[in-house]
Amino acid sequence: MTCPSCGAPFPANAKWDGWGFEYKSETTFLGLPIVHISFKYKPNRVPVPARGIIAIGQFACGFVTISQFGIGLVSISQFTVAMYALAQFAFAYSLIAQLGIYFHEGHGQLVKSLSELIGML
Numbered sequence: 854m855t856c857p858s859c860g861a862p863f864p865a866n867a868k869w870d871g872w873g874f875e876y877k878s879e880t881t882f883l884g885l886p887i888v889h890i891s892f893k894y895k896p897n898r899v900p901v902p903a904r905g906i907i908a909i910g911q912f913a914c915g916f917v918t919i920s921q922f923g924i925g926l927v928s929i930s931q932f933t934v935a936m937y938a939l940a941q942f943a944f945a946y947s948l949i950a951q952l953g954i955y956f957h958e959g960h961g962q963l964v965k966s967l968s969e970l971i972g973m974l
Contacts, residue, residue: 882906
């Protein structure tokens with residue numbers, strides 16, 4: 854593909870939709886793409902969150918998330934709210950974290966159960 858006027862390879866799009874990388878699988882389940890990877894920003898500099906069964910990106914929401922900020926059933930993130938989490942900072946049912954609050958089971962440097970925290974009040 855080249856520009857018909859000047860011959861430049863890969864001419865610019867007529868409408869710019871931001872910068873970064875984004876991939877969505879065409880296959881969906883429950884209305885969500887099986888895989889959504891997003892390290893993309895809109896033209897107004899707002900990040901595009903990854904939303905899918907498997908969601909990967911700076912911001913992600915899905916059944917399985919790998920992200921900096923994530924919400925999911927199973928999450929590997931820096932900051933997360935999840936059912937099961939491996940994170941630096943987490944709020945989860947069960948977790949392995951540096952800092953975290955859990956309901957059932959937690960392991961890490963400074964992790965506390967929610968019932969323990971409520972009992973301290």
